[in-house]
Amino acid sequence: MKSELELRGVQQRFHARGVAGGYITAVDDVSFTLAAEPPQVVSLVGQSGSGKSTIARNVLGLQKPTQGSVLYGGKDIFKLSRAEYDAYRRDVQPVFQDPYAIFNPFYRVDRALWKAVKKFGLTTSRSKGLELIEESLRAVRLEPENVLGRYPHQLSGGQRQRIMLARVHMLRPSFIIADEPVSMLDAQVRKHFLDILLDFQREHGMTTLFITHDLSTVYYLGGEVMVITKGSIVERGPVSTVMHDPSHxxxxxxxxxxxxxxxxxxxxxxxxxxxxxxxxxxxxxxxxxxxxxxxxx
Known part of the structure; x- marks a missing residue:
């Protein structure tokens, strides 16, 4: 049975000069659970500055909460052993917002895929590694011959984001943490991206925490939604219920x-x-x- 990912009473404070108390509270007593079985899509929606991206950093282990815990399989992720943390990094994969900043411009885009193959020991030979990379690129609707061997500036933003989805496809994680991944894409490319996330849920059993300020993408994805403002979740439930009969x-x-x-x-x-x-x-x-x-x- 796959492990659950849980936030329990998470609070995140940052020091700030000239503010009463000397700090601001970005996340205030947030608790929720992401289940891997059955796989689901859970959207976290709110305006800029509401605490969404801070929660993503907490979940990914990039920012330790001031209070509370992020639990994976019942264990605090900031207290995992090296082997346990390596497993966590493979099982919880990020997709970030800016398709222009996620690649090093000095390297071909292949490098991001080969790094995953080598780091996590996905194959035993280079030929099998290439087969895996090509299979994953096709799974995100990219033709390998059109993207492999190219530098980031030679690809569109949508192609770059889908290459990162191909990396996710190679690793087959239980959880995807997608932080505003379509905010810089045009409408048609955005739809393709969202469809791929839904394919990952249905075909590969991946649960996605989709972080956004755009209610239209939330409605398209369906599933569950949590509404956040000022660091607190004020409403949650099925998308259809929250959209058509909001209580807050x-x-x-x-x-x-x-x-x-x-x-x-x-x-x-x-x-x-x-x-x-x-x-x-x-x-x-x-x-x-x-x-x-x-x-x-």
Missing amino acids: PYTRLLLDSIPQPDPDDRWTTRIRVDELDEEEEAEKAPATTSGPETPII
Whole structure:
């Protein structure tokens, strides 16, 4: 049976000059569990600065929480042995936001794939390694002859992101931590990327934590969603339920801020997210007849 990935009471503080108390709280008492069986897609959605990427860093072991624990198979990932941590790194794989920064421009893109083959001992020979790389590239809808041997600047952003998905496909992890992976891609390439994540879930049993500020991608992926603001998760549940019957005022604000495809329906007011700390304040928010209110996010 595959291990679960759990955040338990995670809090992340950062020192900050000129701030009351001398620190800011980026993540505030966050707890959730990602199950590997059955595989699922769980989206974490909120505005910029809400704590989403900090949670990703906690899960990936790049940032130790100030308080709380990140558990893998019931063990704190920051207390794992070297062998256990190597297994964790293989089983929990990241996909980052910027397709232009994830590759070293001085090396061909092949290097990122061969590094994974060698680091994790995926094959016993170079010929089998090449077969594995080509198979994984085709799995993410890339033709090997079109990308292998090229430098990063010779490929599009979408091709670079799919090469990182090919690396994930080679390793077959239980968990993918995808931090805003489609925010820099155009609509058509974005759809291909999301379809590949869904293929990974159905065909290879991978669970994805999909971190985003874009509700349209959340709706397309389906599954579960957690809504975060000011470092706290304020609502969670199936995407269909949260989207169609939100219970928290911040979730309703996010949904109301989605632009309408009508050039005559224009926003006329601006509202700050911190005005929605209490349910009563949301009820008192001024209405507009010419378009939905938009938050500053």
